[in-house]
Each structure stands twice: as C-alpha cells, then as structure tokens.
Amino acid sequence: MIENIKTGKNGFIDLFNKFRNFREGTLILIIVAVCVLMSFLSPYFMTWANWKAIFLSFSTEGIVVVGMTVMLVLGGIDLSVGAVMCLAMCIGGKLFLLGVNPWLASLIALAICAGIGYIQGLLVTKVGLVHFITTLAFMGIARGACFVITQGTPLSLFTLPQSFKFIGQGTIGPLPFVIIIFLVIVIVSDYMLRNSTVLRKVFYSGSNEKAAVFSGIRVSRVKIGVSVLCCTLSGLAGIIYMSRFGASTPGFGVGLEMTAISAAVIGGASLTGGEGTVFGSILGAALLSIITSSLILLDVSVYWQDLIKGCILLFAVSVDHIQHMRRQAG
Amino acid sequence: MKTKFKNMIAVLIMLALVATFALTGCAKEEAATPVAVAADSTDSPFVGDPSETYYMCVMVSGVEYWFPVYEMMKQAGQQLGVKTVYTGTPEYDVNKQLAVFEQILAKKPAGILLHPMNPDAFIEPINRAAEMGIPVVTFAADSPNSKRVSYITSDNVREGEFAADAIAADMGEKGEVAVLENPGQDNHDLRIKAFINRIETKYPDMEVVARAATNQDPNKAYQALMTIAQAHPNLGGVFMPEASSGMGAAQAAVELDTGIRVMCCDINAKVLDMIKAGEFFGAINPNQGTQGYYGMLMLYLAAHSEMIDPMNDWSQAGFNPMGMPFVDNGLAVVTAENADFFYWDKYLEKRGTKGINE
Numbered sequence: 309m310i311e312n313i314k315t316g317k318n319g320f321i322d323l324f325n326k327f328r329n330f331r332e333g334t335l336i337l338i339i340v341a342v343c344v345l346m347s348f349l350s351p352y353f354m355t356w357a358n359w360k361a362i363f364l365s366f367s368t369e370g371i372v373v374v375g376m377t378v379m380l381v382l383g384g385i386d387l388s389v390g391a392v393m394c395l396a397m398c399i400g401g402k403l404f405l406l407g408v409n410p411w412l413a414s415l416i417a418l419a420i421c422a423g424i425g426y427i428q429g430l431l432v433t434k435v436g437l438v439h440f441i442t443t444l445a446f447m448g449i450a451r452g453a454c455f456v457i458t459q460g461t462p463l464s465l466f467t468l469p470q471s472f473k474f475i476g477q478g479t480i481g482p483l484p485f486v487i488i489i490f491l492v493i494v495i496v497s498d499y500m501l502r503n504s505t506v507l508r509k510v511f512y513s514g515s516n517e518k519a520a521v522f523s524g525i526r527v528s529r530v531k532i533g534v535s536v537l538c539c540t541l542s543g544l545a546g547i548i549y550m551s552r553f554g555a556s557t558p559g560f561g562v563g564l565e566m567t568a569i570s571a572a573v574i575g576g577a578s579l580t581g582g583e584g585t586v587f588g589s590i591l592g593a594a595l596l597s598i599i600t601s602s603l604i605l606l607d608v609s610v611y612w613q614d615l616i617k618g619c620i621l622l623f624a625v626s627v628d629h630i631q632h633m634r635r636q637a638g
Numbered sequence: 639m640k641t642k643f644k645n646m647i648a649v650l651i652m653l654a655l656v657a658t659f660a661l662t663g664c665a666k667e668e669a670a671t672p673v674a675v676a677a678d679s680t681d682s683p684f685v686g687d688p689s690e691t692y693y694m695c696v697m698v699s700g701v702e703y704w705f706p707v708y709e710m711m712k713q714a715g716q717q718l719g720v721k722t723v724y725t726g727t728p729e730y731d732v733n734k735q736l737a738v739f740e741q742i743l744a745k746k747p748a749g750i751l752l753h754p755m756n757p758d759a760f761i762e763p764i765n766r767a768a769e770m771g772i773p774v775v776t777f778a779a780d781s782p783n784s785k786r787v788s789y790i791t792s793d794n795v796r797e798g799e800f801a802a803d804a805i806a807a808d809m810g811e812k813g814e815v816a817v818l819e820n821p822g823q824d825n826h827d828l829r830i831k832a833f834i835n836r837i838e839t840k841y842p843d844m845e846v847v848a849r850a851a852t853n854q855d856p857n858k859a860y861q862a863l864m865t866i867a868q869a870h871p872n873l874g875g876v877f878m879p880e881a882s883s884g885m886g887a888a889q890a891a892v893e894l895d896t897g898i899r900v901m902c903c904d905i906n907a908k909v910l911d912m913i914k915a916g917e918f919f920g921a922i923n924p925n926q927g928t929q930g931y932y933g934m935l936m937l938y939l940a941a942h943s944e945m946i947d948p949m950n951d952w953s954q955a956g957f958n959p960m961g962m963p964f965v966d967n968g969l970a971v972v973t974a975e976n977a978d979f980f981y982w983d984k985y986l987e988k989r990g991t992k993g994i995n996e
Contacts, residue, residue, distance in 0.1 A: 350869065357868050358868045368857070452728065460702045461907060464910070465908075466908070555906075559854070601861065604848065607849070610819050610821050
C-alpha cells in the first residue's frame with residue numbers, strides 16, 4: 309500500500325516535472341494559477357461569456373502575434389505590424405466605398421500588404437538595412453498612407469454586406485468565426501514552425517545566419533518570405549477588424565507592435581533570434597488578455613491597472629526565464 | 639562587385655533625391671488666402687493686412703477633430719482679410735509639436751492658435767512668443783501658467799454632466815452604469831469625473847458599478863464592456879470620453895443585446911451611422927466650428943490690441959488688453975434626429991471648400 313502511494317506520488321511528480329520541462333509548461337502553469345485564483349475571486353470569471361470575450365479580444369491580435377513570432381525567430385523585428393494592419397483596413401474600406409466588391413477590396417488590400425513585406429525583405433537583404441530601421445520607416449509610411457486614404461476621418465462601412473460581416477461577427481455553433489480562423493492559423497503555423505522544412509529554415513537562419521548560409525539555406529529568400537508572411541498576417545487581421553467593427557479608422561492599431569512583441573517574448577521567443585514557438589506566443593497573448601479581464605472583473609482602479617499588469621508580466625517572464633535556464637543547465 | 643556597389647549607391651542617391659523633392663512638395667504650406675475686401679472698408683480696424691498670417695498648431699494633425707475647428711478659423715481669417723495656415727505634427731509627441739511651434743515662431747506670424755499637448759512644456763515657448771509680440775490663444779487644451787492671451791474650449795465638465803443626465807433620464811433615474819476611460823488625457827479625465835460625480839450626487843438610485851481603461855482602443859473597449867456585462871448583468875448604460883472606444887463598446891452592446899445605452903463624447907462617421915441605426919444611444923460633440931471662429935477672432939484682436947483701451951492696468955502690468963481667460967464654445971447633443979448635420983464630408987461638400995488643404 310505504502311509502495312503504491314509512493315509510486316503514485318512519484319508518478320505525479322514525474323508527470324509534473326515532465327510538464328515543467330515542456331517549453332511552454334511554466335507559462336501554462338502560470339495561466340492555470342491565475343485562472344484558479346480568479347475563479348475564487350470572481351464568480352463571473354469562469355463563465356463562457358467571459359471566456360468568449362477574452363478569446364475574441366486576443367484572437368485577431370493573435371494573428372499578428374503569429375507573424376511577429378516567426379519574425380523574432382528569424383532574428384528580426386517588425387515595428388510596422390500595427391500600421392500595416394490599419395492600412396489593410398483603410399485600403400479595403402476605401403475601395404468598398406468606391407464601389408468595389410468587399411471581397412475583392414480585401415484581396416487587393418492583402419496583396420498590397422504582402423507587397424510591403426516583399427519590399428521590406430528586399431531592403432533588408434539587398435540594400436543591407438536592418439529590420440528595425442526598415443520596419444520603423446514603414447510604420448510611418450503605412451500610418452501616413454492611412455491618413456491620406458481616409459483624410460483623417462474614420463470611414464464608416466455600415467453598408468457592408470452580411471456575408472462579409474460574417475468574418476468578424478458571425479458564429480459557427482457556439483464559436484465566433486474569428487476564433488475559428490485564429491485557431492486554424494495558430495495550429496497550422498505552430499505545426500509548420502516545428503516540423504516543416506520550409507519554416508525550420510527560419511530557426512536555422514535565426515540561430516546562426518552564417519552557418520545557415522554554409523549549409524546551403526538561401527537566407528535572403530527566407531528573410532523576404534518571413535517579411536511577406538508577417539505583413540500578410542497583419543493585413544488579414546486588419547480585414548477581420550474591418551469586418552468586425554464595420555469601420556476603417558486611421559489611428560487603429562497604434563502600439564500593437566509592442567503588444568505583439570510582449571506576447572511573443574512572454575511566450576519564450578528570443579529577441580536575438582533562433583528561439584520561440586507560435587503556441588508559446590499565443591499563450592503570452594492569452595495571459596495579457598486574461599489579466600486585463602481579471603482586473604476589470606475585480607474593479608481594480610484604472611490608475612492601478614497598468615502598474616499591476618506590468619508587475620504580473622514581469623513576474624511571469626522572470627519565472628519562465630529561470631525555468632528555461634534551469635532546463636538548459638540540466 | 640565595384641560596379642554593383644556603385645549601382646547601389648546611385649540607386650540610393652536617386653531615392654534620396656526623389657524623397658527630398660517629394661517631401662519638399664508635401665511640406666509646402668497651403669495658406670488660405672483672404673477674400674477680396676471692398677476698398678472703402680480698408681480703414682476699418684476689422685480689416686487686416688493680407689500679409690498677416692495666423693497659424694493653427696496641433697498634435698496628431700491627421701485627427702478629424704481639428705478639421706471643423708480650422709474650417710471656421712479659415713472663414714474668420716478670410717472675413718478679416720488675413721491668411722491662415724493649418725499645421726502641426728502628425729505624431730502624439732510633445733517634442734515634435736514643440737519643434738513645429740519653434741518653426742512657426744521663426745516665420746514671425748501674426749498669431750498662433752495652439753492646442754498644447756502638454757501645459758507645462760509650452761510655458762517657455764508661449765512666453766517667448768509673447769515677448770516677440772506674437773499672441774497665442776490656446777484651444778481645447780490649455781497652458782494656464784503661460785502668457786497665452788486666451789483659452790477657448792468646450793466645458794468638459796458640462797459634457798460629462800450632459801451625458802449623465804441623458805442616460806439617467808432614459809433609464810428612469812435608476813440602475814447601473816459604467817465608464818470606459820482614457821486616463822492621463824486631461825479633458826477626457828474631466829469628462830469622466832464630471833459624469834461620475836453627476837451620477838453620484840444627482841441620482842441616488844443610480845450607481846457607477848465599473849470603470850475600465852480602454853485608451854481609445856475599440857478592441858479594448860469591446861472586451862471591457864463584454865467583461866463588465868458579465869459581472870453586472872443589469873448594466874443600463876456606459877459612457878466614454880471619446881469616439882474610438884465608442885465603436886468597440888457599441889459593437890459589444892449590439893452583440894450582448896441587453897439594451898445597454900452607449901454614449902460618448904466626440905463623433906465620427908461610424909458613430910453617426912450607429913446613432914442613426916439606433917445602435918448607439920448618443921454623443922456629445924463640442925462646437926468645434928465656434929472654437930475655431932472665436933479663436934481666430936481673439937487672435938486677431940490680440941494682434942491688433944491698439945483697438946481697445948480698457949479701464950485697467952494693462953499698460954503698466956504689460957498684459958494684452960484683449961486677453962480673456964476663458965471662453966466656452968458650447969456643445970451639441972447628437973441623437974438620431976440631428977445626426978445628419980454632423981458628417982464632415984457632407985459639411986465640406988455643402989461649403990464647397992478643401993478643408994485643411996487651403
């Protein structure tokens with residue numbers, strides 16, 4: 309009997325240790341801890357309606373986080389994601405108001421975003437500019453273009469057809485369609501980043517660019533491809549927002565780049581490249597959203613919310629980092 | 639290799655030249671020219687010199703709030719026979735706005751209608767402008783400890799109170815309400831405090847049950863209202879001091895379908911459309927046009943202060959005799975009945991002008 313209990317206990321500890329050694333394990337434990345604590349503090353936290361709101365709030369941003377994660381793994385950074393997202397929204401909205409079919413307008417907007425990514429990639433690989441400066445410049449260019457297109461005033465897209473509004477507002481069963489799009493993108497990109505040859509090259513290029521070149525990887529192509537992917541995903545998020553809010557606002561997405569970078573870093577991505585998973589980054593985005601929701605439910609003063617959020621995030625990142633160091637040392 | 643390098647340098651130089659020309663073209667200031675003035679009216683002190691130029695200086699210059707302000711500043715300038723120019727920094731950055739202000743001063747303008755992003759940062763530049771004989775009138779935000787001549791604004795406290803009264807009246811003066819905030823922006827904080835204070839002092843059967851910071855982000859506003867509605871299922875209304883959050887909150891209210899009244903300050907085309915469709919309870923809009931028109935009049939009078947000699951110590955104390963500490967430009971309550979009058983594009987079309995581009 310005693311032996312059995314011991315075995316059971318050891319089995320649990322083994323399982324716990326295995327889970328902890330899983331790269332995203334610590335972050336999952338932190339999220340679970342926050343959720344358990346919140347379920348005691350607020351009876352409204354563990355309701356489906358609240359979780360739907362949490363999922364909806366980070367699912368569209370989460371699409372941008374996916375692109376940012378791949379970019380960080382490459383060793384780059386994209387400061388233009390918020391502005392490019394807004395540009396897709398403004399181009400799509402303006403074309404729709406000019407009489408273009410909203411689906412075609414969205415495709416054109418996405419193509420332009422992909423084109424911006426391609427130009428960014430060319431500037432990084434052919435001219436030799438760094439990602440930081442290139443995307444910083446495009447952040448200004450894209451945001452400026454938003455103001456030019458909208459003339460500074462939000463475009464009301466009240467007459468968007470229901471079929472198009474379905475992207476942002478529709479549901480399939482109990483699940484909002486936005487969440488389904490988000491889950492598909494996350495599952496596919498996480499799987500590909502871990503297993504596909506194409507996206508594994510991103511890791512090799514981000515870990516050691518010279519070694520990647522010597523091993524025959526066309527790093528320039530990888531860099532251009534990642535820039536295109538990052539901008540296209542940002543554009544897709546913009547189209548979803550356009551459909552969800554029925555408006556194109558030139559100031560939309562300001563600061564989104566910092567949220568996306570924070571989520572990815574919380575999720576284990578390294579700013580120096582070669583490290584990070586889509587799943588981890590999405591957990592980071594989820595943690596940010598859960599904390600925001602919790603602070604509102606607990607009626608925490610608005611003047612304290614940012615401070616508390618910052619402290620919790622610092623704690624989460626520190627614990628995750630220490631665990632990661634231990635795993636590497638072990 | 640060398641040829642390739644030279645080609646690259648050549649391409650970069652070309653790009654730089656094109657960018658320089660493009661920027662020079664963009665930076666060219668389009669001054670609104672004065673309308674022709676009748677010859678016999680030139681003796682009137684209310685007719686200025688066509689070479690006099692008055693600037694409007696703002697931050698985040700692409701924001702639509704400024705456009706109706708400038709539209710009427712321009713009109714007042716044309717009627718007075720002087721030039722007006724719309725300028726500012728496109729960014730939310732006080733240093734950039736200070737740099738633009740310095741550039742304006744270097745041109746020795748007749749006066750500046752200024753929206754200072756930060757009150758204290760502008761004290762020294764405004765005081766220097768006063769010493770140079772350039773009057774500064776602040777609008778919508780103030781620098782009270784500076785030597786600005788006057789300050790024109792909507793009464794933010796009244797805006798918050800109006801919103802509270804409108805929601806309370808529709809809720810039968812009882813029930814739960816919430817606010818979505820943008821902490822740190824002075825005029826927004828004033829509106830929120832006034833709303834809460836009004837509910838607490840005038841409506842004993844009403845309660846502000848939740849406050850959330852959404853920082854002008856529709857997505858955050860959406861999540862905040864969805865979350866608040868879980869904790870407070872009887873929520874009857876929500877107020878926010880700006881329109882961007884309003885779009886997200888209204889979307890959440892539509893999806894919740896529990897009859898939450900969404901009310902905000904300021905407007906845009908989307909908010910107006912939602913008000914007309916009954917998805918948005920209403921909005922409080924400052925009279926921007928009045929702000930611009932009277933702002934220009936005060937600037938002109940301050941630049942021509944010889945027109946007045948009031949019975950006070952202005953000459954000894956050295957202040958501008960035209961100075962008025964504070965002017966309230968009033969506000970409008972926008973509902974489904976009058977929303978059509980507040981569309982910027984329709985207004986421009988009606989007036990037949992180019993807005994800020996002249």
